[in-house]
Amino acid sequence: MAAWVKVCEVKTLNNGEMIDFDHDEKKILVANINNKIYATDKICTHAYADLSTGFLNEDEKTVTCPLHMSRFNLESGVPENLPAEEPLKTYSTELRDGWIHILI
Ligand code: FES
Numbered sequence: 001m002a003a004w005v006k007v008c009e010v011k012t013l014n015n016g017e018m019i020d021f022d023h024d025e026k027k028i029l030v031a032n033i034n035n036k037i038y039a040t041d042k043i044c045t046h047a048y049a050d051l052s053t054g055f056l057n058e059d060e061k062t063v064t065c066p067l068h069m070s071r072f073n074l075e076s077g078v079p080e081n082l083p084a085e086e087p088l089k090t091y092s093t094e095l096r097d098g099w100i101h102i103l104i
Helices: none
Strands: 004-009 018-023 027-035 038-039 056-057 062-063 069-075 094-095 099-103
Touching: 004 018, 027 099, 038 094
Parallel strands: none
Antiparallel strands: 004 099, 018 027, 027 038, 056 062, 062 069, 094 099
């Protein structure tokens, strides 16, 4: 069953930054773009690469995989270029009392 999980204080994740967050077996990427918080799976759907070591594009709201450079839309999880074809799982996020929460 899904539950809200506390991640970190929003003030520790600056605009244009991302962090990785592991919870049980879930490996999650949390990003702040223009002060909106996004959460997706952090392992690329093409091969085993950690997207939290990739590159954020604030204008496109994407993260680029550091291994073969697929760009994933952070809102939908959908890859915008090959070689990745499968979308990332995305998670709802919420701010409560200055803390980021993710529905996992
Ligand atoms: S591992 Fe991410 S695009 Fe290949």
